[in-house]
Amino acid sequence: MRVELVTVGDELLLGDTVNGNAAWLGRRLAEAGVEVTRSVVVGDLLAEIVEAVTAALGRADAVIVTGGLGPTYDDLTRDALAAAAGVPLVLDKDLERRLRDRVAAAGRTLVPMALRMAEVPEGARVLPNPVGSAPGLRVKLPGGVAYALPGVPREMRAIMTGTVLPELRAAISGTPAVRRILRTAGVWESELADRLAPVEALEGVRLAYLPDPAEVRVRITATGPDAEALAGRAERMARELLGPAVYGEDADTLDRVVHRLLAERSATVATAESLTGGLLGAELTAMPGSSATYAGGVVAYATRLKHELLGVPRELLDAEGAVHPDVAAAMAAGVRDRLGATYGLAVTGVAGPEPQDGRPVGTVYIAVAGPGCDPRVTAPDLPVPSDAAAARAPVRRMTVVHALDLLRRTLLGVAGETGRDDLPAHREERG
Amino acid sequence: MRVELVTVGDELLLGDTVNGNAAWLGRRLAEAGVEVTRSVVVGDLLAEIVEAVTAALGRADAVIVTGGLGPTYDDLTRDALAAAAGVPLVLDKDLERRLRDRVAAAGRTLVPMALRMAEVPEGARVLPNPVGSAPGLRVKLPGGVAYALPGVPREMRAIMTGTVLPELRAAISGTPAVRRILRTAGVWESELADRLAPVEALEGVRLAYLPDPAEVRVRITATGPDAEALAGRAERMARELLGPAVYGEDADTLDRVVHRLLAERSATVATAESLTGGLLGAELTAMPGSSATYAGGVVAYATRLKHELLGVPRELLDAEGAVHPDVAAAMAAGVRDRLGATYGLAVTGVAGPEPQDGRPVGTVYIAVAGPGCDPRVTAPDLPVPSDAAAARAPVRRMTVVHALDLLRRTLLGVAGETGRDDLPAHREERG
Incomplete structure (x- = not known):
């Protein structure tokens, strides 16, 4: 047709x-x-x-x-x-x-x-x-x-x-091609293609990569008389090769998956944002029913508000500026505590177009604070456009995706894959 | 050509x-x-x-x-x-x-x-x-x-x-067509077309309406030997007929206009959000340099946080629920006060798909608190999709646009045009 x-x-x-x-x-x-x-x-x-x-x-x-x-x-x-x-x-x-x-x-x-x-x-x-x-x-x-x-x-x-x-x-008559889509986060397109070479090699299977900022959809297309079974086999192989990088299927979105994982644990999350200005909270409340898992958030855009609203130590902000792994960790712990949520998820960084506190555009720290352990901090490697004026929107968007993915991986108890993951939170060093 | x-x-x-x-x-x-x-x-x-x-x-x-x-x-x-x-x-x-x-x-x-x-x-x-x-x-x-x-x-x-x-x-030989774009907010497309009928009637002038949720771009096209002068005349007529509904020209966006108006007054704004979950703050921080006019925000998604983080009286929340003009007013005043900004801008409402506290999907109250007067509250008439499941995203988006427009009109000292505008804030009645 x-x-x-x-x-x-x-x-x-x-x-x-x-x-x-x-x-x-x-x-x-x-x-x-x-x-x-x-x-x-x-x-x-x-x-x-x-x-x-x-x-x-x-x-x-x-x-x-x-x-x-x-x-x-x-x-x-x-x-x-x-x-x-x-x-x-x-x-x-x-x-x-x-x-x-x-x-x-x-x-x-x-x-x-x-x-x-x-x-x-x-x-x-x-x-x-x-x-x-x-x-x-x-x-x-x-x-x-x-x-x-x-x-x-x-x-x-x-x-x-x-x-x-x-x-x-x-x-439509006849046997159409069978298509499956796997959604991944936190792994670059070229890395995915490399890992999926054995699937690409299957007779009758084609792969396509549909990238969005910090997310990639992998489309598997199987053709031939046994397309359905072939698609299933290719999907199983891809899932095995990619492990927790796969967060869902076509209809899933990262915010829905995070919501489901939180709901299964009767847990809630609160957000503390800087460079994203509220985008992270907006994403976590995009779906109906999000009030069961999302408590609320603080947008501490002005640096002083990171201290006043979230309790980030003033001396830390004075010494390191607002863009620092320890600031992210303190924001996550602070918002978790002050909003009474199970998890605190925080982002701080430089969206551009100008550097901030001596850090270049695209520097981002993400932290999650949960029950019973120190905050976990990551610094994702973001592919920043060379034109700094064009960086702002993609940096903000990628930050949201990496933050949701960090929370997802934390809830699943698995490690991250890209960037300088799992930075130690040096809170104790500062007393 | x-x-x-x-x-x-x-x-x-x-x-x-x-x-x-x-x-x-x-x-x-x-x-x-x-x-x-x-x-x-x-x-x-x-x-x-x-x-x-x-x-x-x-x-x-x-x-x-x-x-x-x-x-x-x-x-x-x-x-x-x-x-x-x-x-x-x-x-x-x-x-x-x-x-x-x-x-x-x-x-x-x-x-x-x-x-x-x-x-x-x-x-x-x-x-x-x-x-x-x-x-x-x-x-x-x-x-x-x-x-x-x-x-x-x-x-x-x-x-x-x-x-x-x-x-x-x-x-190219001859005179090309001349095009102008006016950006409007807060007025429906059919209402704009109705008001602009005299412009449409000008010989050699064509109008087109490019709608986005709660915003409409009006494109004026003038042709003929005197196209430049004709376009100018049509634009002046349109601006007169539409008054403050016109917020800018093609390159303007509502967040940029608000940013400029705040900057001209050396003023800042802080946001308190409920149904929008952070979208309003995200919009106000989309452009470079927004830290000069945006202080920060609170996403009080859980009802209890409207009291704990913003000081909305507990008895008001108990009596009226979270979706009420007085709650919007108290949120605006609370966030202005607690974040130390010149203006507080607050939204509360029902994004759907379920009604909340007995209010139907699409009920939205927006309040702005500024120096020296009681908060101003509006309840915009949102064209809510009949399919409640599809209402959430557009209701949230329209709420953001109406909130920015309320702040814009407040900064300009002009009234709103749609919805039950300028509801009195009944704070005094509650003591």
């Missing part, structure tokens, strides 16, 4: 928006065994959309159109699909009622323009949008099927996952 | 890479007054590239192809351009010599495959690559001109800036 993508929006041609939707769609469709053969961006012009959709269906079995389903007059995808199908737009009473209910629930009145979102090409099927106002549409056209989805990523994803992907999967 | 983009590479169709090159090109070309009318991604297949380039030149004056110029056998752009031009590939002696010099300087020997990078379609002009091995190419084709550039962003940008953009600028 061949699918083409048509993305609608002047903002994409003008470069005001990066086409993240196309990348997300390409990835999900590839995972489902559907081949994306072309991806086209057109502006908010009726004739352009009609031409692009029609041309796409001259080559492929289906086309997925994103964007142009909103309420304003530059939202023309509905009109284009109606024109391509040679049918009029009609008002869908159900959609109209749901729109009015939504707006009323927010205590507002419907502006007439918003009613455009209740219009559909005659004969089209409405694809429910669980997270927004503009529904998706499925329209039969001469050359194949067109799916139209809103351009808002969250809404597009919800309709894809809920309706379109299951439909496409059901339409 | 109309230009189309063709991006070559399987990795883009599979979604392993986001098409950042197309966005960068779109922006630079628009700035130069060149209209990008379509952008197409094709895989590493000769026939696909030939077809896409030929079709593009059937519609536009020029096509810019990126990717597929490297040394390996899946790099097919050179072959495709030769095929489209109906000419053979020939070895360019100059390029060959420079390749050999480059490789020798790195202390290596040239692998035969690398010589592919010295081949060019007969008659093509070589565009120097100051930062890499693969040169760009300019090829005259029946329908217009094709520029081919490497897919490596740094190399693509260097050749565009050095050669292609100056050439295109010189080729």
